Amino acid sequence: MKLNIAVLPGDGIGPEVTAQAIKVLKAIAMDFDHSFHFTYAPVGSTAIDSHGVPLPDSTLEICKTNDAILFGAIGDPKYDNDPSAKVRPEQGLLQLRKELGLFANIRPVKAYDTLVSKSPLKKKIIQGTDISIYRELTGGIYFGEKQISDDGNTASDLCQYSRHEIERISHLAFKAAQSRRNKVTLIDKANVLESSRLWRKVVTELAQQYPNVTLEFLFVDNAAMQIILNPKQFDVILTENMFGDIISDEASVIGGSIGLLASASVGEKYAMFEPIHGSYPQAKDKGIANPVASILSAAMLLEHFDLFDEAEVIKDAIEKSLKLHITTPDLNTKYDTISTTKVGDFIEDYINNPDDTNLNFTNIHLGQSTII
Ligand code: IPM
Ligand code: MN
Numbered sequence: 001m002k003l004n005i006a007v008l009p010g011d012g013i014g015p016e017v018t019a020q021a022i023k024v025l026k027a028i029a030m031d032f033d034h035s036f037h038f039t040y041a042p043v044g045s046t047a048i049d050s051h052g053v054p055l056p057d058s059t060l061e062i063c064k065t066n067d068a069i070l071f072g073a074i075g076d077p078k079y080d081n082d083p084s085a086k087v088r089p090e091q092g093l094l095q096l097r098k099e100l101g102l103f104a105n106i107r108p109v110k111a112y113d114t115l116v117s118k119s120p121l122k123k124k125i126i127q128g129t130d131i132s133i134y135r136e137l138t139g140g141i142y143f144g145e146k147q148i149s150d151d152g153n154t155a156s157d158l159c160q161y162s163r164h165e166i167e168r169i170s171h172l173a174f175k176a177a178q179s180r181r182n183k184v185t186l187i188d189k190a191n192v193l194e195s196s197r198l199w200r201k202v203v204t205e206l207a208q209q210y211p212n213v214t215l216e217f218l219f220v221d222n223a224a225m226q227i228i229l230n231p232k233q234f235d236v237i238l239t240e241n242m243f244g245d246i247i248s249d250e251a252s253v254i255g256g257s258i259g260l261l262a263s264a265s266v267g268e269k270y271a272m273f274e275p276i277h278g279s280y281p282q283a284k285d286k287g288i289a290n291p292v293a294s295i296l297s298a299a300m301l302l303e304h305f306d307l308f309d310e311a312e313v314i315k316d317a318i319e320k321s322l323k324l325h326i327t328t329p330d331l332n333t334k335y336d337t338i339s340t341t342k343v344g345d346f347i348e349d350y351i352n353n354p355d356d357t358n359l360n361f362t363n364i365h366l367g368q369s370t371i372i
Contacts, residue, residue, distance in 0.1 A: 001305060002035045006066035011044040011089055012279025013289035014072025020291035020344030021070060021298040027351040028310045039066060044089035045076035054092025060099055068301050071274035077281050097137050101267035104169045107133040107276055109251040114322045118256030118331050121228055126254045129231040134173040135244025137265055139165045142241045161195045166202040173238040174210040183235035185216045187223045187243050227251055248276055257330045259290025262297040264304060271304050273297040287339035290328040292318055295347060317350040
């Protein structure tokens with residue numbers, strides 16, 4: 001298959017983790033005889049520095065003319081600490097989601113058997129967890145009208161949803177549940193918010209089209225507790241933009257590291273794949289950032305084009321790396337010298353030589369060679 005992929009590495013650790021994902025995609029292209037072509041474009045703080053805006057027109061155009069987008073990370077502390085900043089890196093990502101109509105953000109949360117001991121949560125609570133979060137991505141409080149009074153002392157953000165916005169992502173969530181464990185949990189705050197009551201009404205009506213799927217409701221405050229008390233009760237979680245943002249970061253604790261969680265943002269026409277983690281500026285260029293979320297995002301990209309075998313090969317290689325403790329320090333208590341690049345190298349090598357079980361642990365550790 002021929003695929004043109006727009007690569008937006010972005011800020012902080014974005015470029016270093018994305019580089020590992022590209023390495024892996026190139027290995028897949030070679031092994032499966034595909035042709036992947038990568039076009040790089042700036043976004044975020046990097047783009048503000050070079051173009052004065054977080055999403056230059058040229059970047060948007062590249063995104064629109066390629067088959068898919070691989071996104072790194074966005075954000076820089078110099079803007080976080082300046083509430084009066086007129087431009088912010090995050091605006092680039094939000095604009096991209098809006099302009100490309102990426103209304104559904106799918107975030108899988110899985111407790112890898114090899115990592116259950118890495119989570120601060122008890123093994124018996126998290127083992128076997130397999131959740132797919134469907135977060136609405138182009139509406140709600142993120143995109144509602146924003147106001148600040150002239151004296152600067154009063155501010156508001158409008159949370160608005162239309163039936164259409166709720167329906168289109170809900171269909172995707174119910175369809176996903178049908179190929180999983182047939183359960184959708186809608187997370188909202190319907191005891192307080194009018195917009196949440198609309199979500200409940202619309203989703204309840206729509207559920208009738210999916211009689212084999214059980215629909216449950218949870219208030220977001222309770223959901224925040226249930227996710228760490230009993231995560232196995234969830235199959236597909238469906239929720240609005242901001243609740244999904246918060247719940248998915250919380251759920252990442254189940255996997256042992258936020259550096260493992262990938263996501264797909266899809267719309268009618270375009271699709272973008274990105275780790276759920278931020279730009280982690282403290283780790284930039286230190287070689288400690290976990291590239292797995294980015295590599296898994298690349299696997300989700302392949303699945304989007306029905307390249308399931310290829311995605312499986314990547315996931316197998318990741319599982320192998322976790323099993324052998326070829327991981328960055330966020331997960332590694334055994335070795336402390338395994339860098340972002342080394343993890344990428346191992347996964348690339350393993351894809352090229354999956355049958356080679358003759359691993360040399362000493363050399364992996366020293367980073368001389370992964371497979372001999
Ligand atoms: C995410 C991020 C973004 C969001 C930020 C960077 C705007 O936290 O993708 O979850 O809030 O959606
Ligand atoms: Mn987030």
